[in-house]
Amino acid sequence: MSINMSSKVIYTYGDTIKVTEDIEGAIDEDKSKGIRGWIWDRNKPYKPLEIELVVNDEVIAQTCADIFDINLAEQEIGNGKHAFILRAKSWPDYPLPVQLSIRIRGTSHILATIEVQTLADLEGIAEIAPIGHVDEIIEGELRGWAYDQANPSTPALVDIIIDGEIVESLDCSSYRKDLELGGYRDGYAGFSFPLPISLLDGKQHTISVCHSGTKRQLPNGAMLFGLTKETELIKFISSLARTVKEFQTELTTELTTVEQRLLERHEALLAIQRDNMERELQVLRALLIERNDQNNSIASASENSSETTKRRNVKKATESDRLSQ
Structure with a gap:
């Protein structure tokens, strides 16, 4: 200015x-x-x-x-x-x-x-009725809408103020069917702000929504959050619980899939191992049979040689006896 x-x-x-x-x-x-x-x-x-x-x-x-x-x-x-x-x-x-x-x-x-x-x-020079509304806290999000009558073609800016401090400035450009029907920027005038988890500290907090750079609050733009807002707190906790449950379900499904894949891989490895062991056993059996056949051949040959030698010795003894007579 x-x-x-x-x-x-x-x-x-x-x-x-x-x-x-x-x-x-x-x-x-x-x-x-x-x-x-x-x-x-x-x-x-x-x-x-x-x-x-x-x-x-x-x-x-x-x-x-x-x-x-x-x-x-x-x-x-x-x-x-x-x-x-x-x-x-x-x-x-x-x-x-x-x-x-x-x-x-x-x-x-x-x-x-x-x-x-x-x-x-x-601000301070003229009274400008803020156009918009802070609706409610839904699933941990502060939702509402705002419209800048001085600049209708541009999304309105709002400041989210918690305990007297501006924590976020938002463009009001989210689509809502009710705003389109109301003639506000073809419906693109909504906003949503996820409340920080730090608000769940058991204390009472002030939350306000103003047109950016001013102290002009939107209708319903001032509220208390904390011990006097059990409903919002319950909704917020319920939302977190649902999120955790969904995550647990996804994690369980993922772990089950991983477990199945590991079991399948384990079974496949065991099958391969069994096949390898069976082939090795077959080779060992063949070697044992071959070694046994060789031993049997050697033993048979040794017996035949001993018998031949014995017959020769008997024959020599008989001839010696005969010559001595």
């Missing part, structure tokens, strides 16, 4: 803006509670000026600069009753970016112009 100013002298509210030779004023950089400032006419020090907030030639707010401020009185700016707070009660349906003008009513004199780029720049 930028502010255009002319010649300057430092005062309480910031830099003094010379509107005309006789009219001057200033505005505060902090606009969280409205556009605050002061303005007066030197020629009419006791007559407050009326000012208005203008956008595209449309007056969206007006007020009288007649609030007393001790700082102005100390600076001898009239009687000190020249301060103002300017805030629009509603915002017209103008696309951003846009320029706001702070103008002296009934004239063309501009005190300052303000460039508004996003809805965050309008």
Whole structure:
């Protein structure tokens, strides 16, 4: 957000803006509670000026600069009753970016112009009803939707705030049939945020959803989570239990498959081992049979040789006896 100013002298509210030779004023950089400032006419020090907030030639707010401020009185700016707070009660349906003008009513004199780029720049300046809703916590997810009326073609941004800290900024671009039927960005305006497991610590936590960069909460955008949210806690735990059960089922199935494959492989290896052992036994049997046949042949040959020798010896003895007679 930028502010255009002319010649300057430092005062309480910031830099003094010379509107005309006789009219001057200033505005505060902090606009969280409205556009605050002061303005007066030197020629009419006791007559407050009326000012208005203008956008595209449309007056969206007006007020009288007649609030007393001790700082102005100390600076001898009239009687000190020249301060103002300017805030629009509603915002017209103008696309951003846009320029706001702070103008002296009934004239063309501009005190300052303000460039508004996003809805965050309008925070405190104009009341903009947040369009959207935080639905509920479903299976551990915070779900809802949001729509940026100033930039309808762009997904709205929301901040998820837990215990006062922004933990996530989300694009609202998820499709939902009900949003399409409602005419919000063809249905692409939803969001979901998985709640961190750290919230299950037994303590109470605050959760809020705001349009990004602002403090404007979505409808139903503030809730407590913890001991007072047993239902959400039960749902969250149930969701975790289902997830664990599904994982266990998948793991059991996977282990059963692996076990079956291992058994099949084991059986195959055993079959191969049995075949190898059977072949080795057959070879050993053949060797044993061959060795036994060889031994039998040797024994038979030895018996035949012994018998022949015995007959020869008997024959020699008989011949010797005969010759001796």
